[in-house]
Amino acid sequence: MHSPFCHGYNPLISRLESIFTLADDERKAPENLPMQVAVIKDYQDIVREGDRPSRS
Numbered sequence: 001m002h003s004p005f006c007h008g009y010n011p012l013i014s015r016l017e018s019i020f021t022l023a024d025d026e027r028k029a030p031e032n033l034p035m036q037v038a039v040i041k042d043y044q045d046i047v048r049e050g051d052r053p054s055r056s
Contacts, residue, residue, distance in 0.1 A: 012030055047053050
């Protein structure tokens with residue numbers, strides 16, 4: 001699966017590495033997670049009260 005982050009930059013990995021050191025396999029693991037990138041417009045609801053989201 002192709003990562004949507006260019007040049008190897010992944011905000012999740014950056015955040016985790018700001019807290020503790022990751023091994024190479026830990027750094028690569030999120031790339032194997034299923035991911036669907038969505039464009040959210042300004043003022044568009046992401047989730048509404050009462051919704052039961054199936055993804056995050």
